[in-house]
Amino acid sequence: MNLELQSVVKEYGSQRAxxxxxxxxxxxxxxxxxxxxxxxxxxxxxLLAGLEAPTSGSIRINGQEIGQNExxxxxxxxxxxxxxxxxxxxxxxxxxxxxxxxLEKVHGLSQADARSKAESLLxxxxxxxxxxxxxxxxSGGQNQRVAIARAIAPDPDIVFLDEPTSxxxxxxxxxxxxxxxTLIEAKKRLVLATHQMGFARRAADTVALIAEGKRVEVxxxxxxxxxxxxxRGQTFLNACLKF
Amino acid sequence: MPFKSLLFSPDAxxxxxxxxxxxxxxxxxxxxxxxxxxxxxxxALQYQWNWASAFRYKLKFLEGWITTLQISFVSLFFAxxxxxxxxxxGRARFLPLRYLSTLYVELIRGTPLLVQIFLFYYVIxxxxxxxxxxxxxxxxxxxxSGAYISEILRAGIEGVGKSQLLSAKAIGFTEYQTFRYVIAxxxxxxxxxxxxxxxxxxxxxxxxLSVIAISEFTLNxxxxxxxxxxxxxxxxxxxxxxxxxxxxxMRLSRVIENRLRFDT
Numbered sequence: 001m002n003l004e005l006q007s008v009v010k011e012y013g014s015q016r017a018x019x020x021x022x023x024x025x026x027x028x029x030x031x032x033x034x035x036x037x038x039x040x041x042x043x044x045x046x047l048l049a050g051l052e053a054p055t056s057g058s059i060r061i062n063g064q065e066i067g068q069n070e071x072x073x074x075x076x077x078x079x080x081x082x083x084x085x086x087x088x089x090x091x092x093x094x095x096x097x098x099x100x101x102x103l104e105k106v107h108g109l110s111q112a113d114a115r116s117k118a119e120s121l122l123x124x125x126x127x128x129x130x131x132x133x134x135x136x137x138x139s140g141g142q143n144q145r146v147a148i149a150r151a152i153a154p155d156p157d158i159v160f161l162d163e164p165t166s167x168x169x170x171x172x173x174x175x176x177x178x179x180x181x182t183l184i185e186a187k188k189r190l191v192l193a194t195h196q197m198g199f200a201r202r203a204a205d206t207v208a209l210i211a212e213g214k215r216v217e218v219x220x221x222x223x224x225x226x227x228x229x230x231x232r233g234q235t236f237l238n239a240c241l242k243f
Numbered sequence: 244m245p246f247k248s249l250l251f252s253p254d255a256x257x258x259x260x261x262x263x264x265x266x267x268x269x270x271x272x273x274x275x276x277x278x279x280x281x282x283x284x285x286x287a288l289q290y291q292w293n294w295a296s297a298f299r300y301k302l303k304f305l306e307g308w309i310t311t312l313q314i315s316f317v318s319l320f321f322a323x324x325x326x327x328x329x330x331x332x333g334r335a336r337f338l339p340l341r342y343l344s345t346l347y348v349e350l351i352r353g354t355p356l357l358v359q360i361f362l363f364y365y366v367i368x369x370x371x372x373x374x375x376x377x378x379x380x381x382x383x384x385x386x387x388s389g390a391y392i393s394e395i396l397r398a399g400i401e402g403v404g405k406s407q408l409l410s411a412k413a414i415g416f417t418e419y420q421t422f423r424y425v426i427a428x429x430x431x432x433x434x435x436x437x438x439x440x441x442x443x444x445x446x447x448x449x450x451x452l453s454v455i456a457i458s459e460f461t462l463n464x465x466x467x468x469x470x471x472x473x474x475x476x477x478x479x480x481x482x483x484x485x486x487x488x489x490x491x492x493m494r495l496s497r498v499i500e501n502r503l504r505f506d507t
Contacts, residue, residue: 078415
């Protein structure tokens with residue numbers, strides 16, 4: 001896929017989260033957004049996922065503007081998948097319904113088809129035994145895998161993952177990373193914001209380092225992470241690798 | 244010391260439940276203190292009890308109690324409808340509807356029920372030429388309680404987390420779908436304890452309808468008083484009659500609250 005951000009500004013009240021961000025990535029199948037917390041990587045991901053509109057600037061994916069108004073953005077969002085840091089599953093539905101409901105209500109599958117598709121996805125992520133459990137009865141890692149299953153259920157063009165392992169302990173992180181790696185093997189297009197440098201280096205082909213609302217570095221993942229060219233990139237990555 | 248454990252909670256926060264013996268003993272002591280205080284007050288009055296005369300009117304009590312139950316039930320139904328409508332109007336795109344909802348909630352909650360009853364009965368119902376006082380009574384209770392239900396539901400809706408809305412957005416739900424499948428079920432669940440409490444309020448508040456001569460529980464008790472020249476013999480059954488209805492409802496409200504706490 002091809003991503004093109006041109007002087008994108010995003011303001012929340014008087015807070016400027018993105019300060020004229022330019023990002024041009026001609027061809028990537030898995031892009032990792034890295035950088036300090038509050039530096040703008042999650043904001044970038046939300047804008048790319050059409051969850052919010054930029055204050056100004058243009059965002060193009062595969063040459064297409066992602067939507068001028070809410071109706072267009074909603075149509076765009078129904079073609080992508082999003083996974084959040086804290087899973088954001090619906091607590092009043094069981095795992096199966098969390099996956100099946102959007103298939104039925106947004107993508108027009110029959111209830112039976114939606115549920116059987118959800119079942120096969122749960123099986124794929126080793127969650128078949130947990131189909132009728134609610135999020136409160138599942139572990140963080142299990143919830144995040146349900147959330148990943150929900151995101152990929154409608155066969156989206158791109159899956160966006162916003163710090164998918166940041167709320168998890170190391171064991172659960174490993175099981176979620178395994179799940180994400182099956183998506184990469186299945187040739188899904190991914191954009192993920194992450195603090196896991198090792199994972200970003202291994203999984204992503206391209207890395208964009210964003211700090212203070214601006215692009216710091218963009219390039220092949222190994223190059224950006226192993227030998228950052230800018231001073232800002234070096235301080236950030238040194239801090240990451242220190243521990 | 245075993246005696247101390249009968250009267251004191253094992254911890255300060257109240258999270259741990261005291262042992263069953265302690266609960267019974269302490270409840271008994273509290274009830275005893277209350278009874279003694281009541282008994283003392285009545286002893287000071289030197290009141291001549293005459294239960295026999297009040298007992299002759301037991302059917303009148305029962306009729307009134309049933310009327311209160313009926314009025315409360317029908318009022319609850321329409322109050323839920325009014326509250327739901329008001330909370331939906333409060334979220335409407337069309338701004339005058341929003342202000343209509345705000346005015347309704349603020350005016351009703353800001354004035355005493357008694358004033359509303361008089362105003363509605365002697366002015367509005369009279370102007371509209373409505374003769375059936377039961378219809379008027381139910382309407383007043385529904386309008387009054389609807390304002391409180393509207394606030395309960397609004398709090399429930401606003402309590403649904405931002406992350407839930409973001410999630411609904413991310414899977415491509417429309418505004419209606421988000422409300423129908425994400426906001427409404429969660430808001431209703433978290434509002435249930437307060438709604439149960441409001442049901443108890445309707446039952447108690449309906450006693451004020453006695454001022455417009457609706458033969459509900461309170462009015463009938465007052466009438467028994469007047470006929471038998473007694474005073475307390477009919478107020479005691481009155482209090483107990485209300486408690487029979489409100490105590491289980493408040494208990495239910497507690498149970499729902501506890502269950503919801505464990506669910507999330």
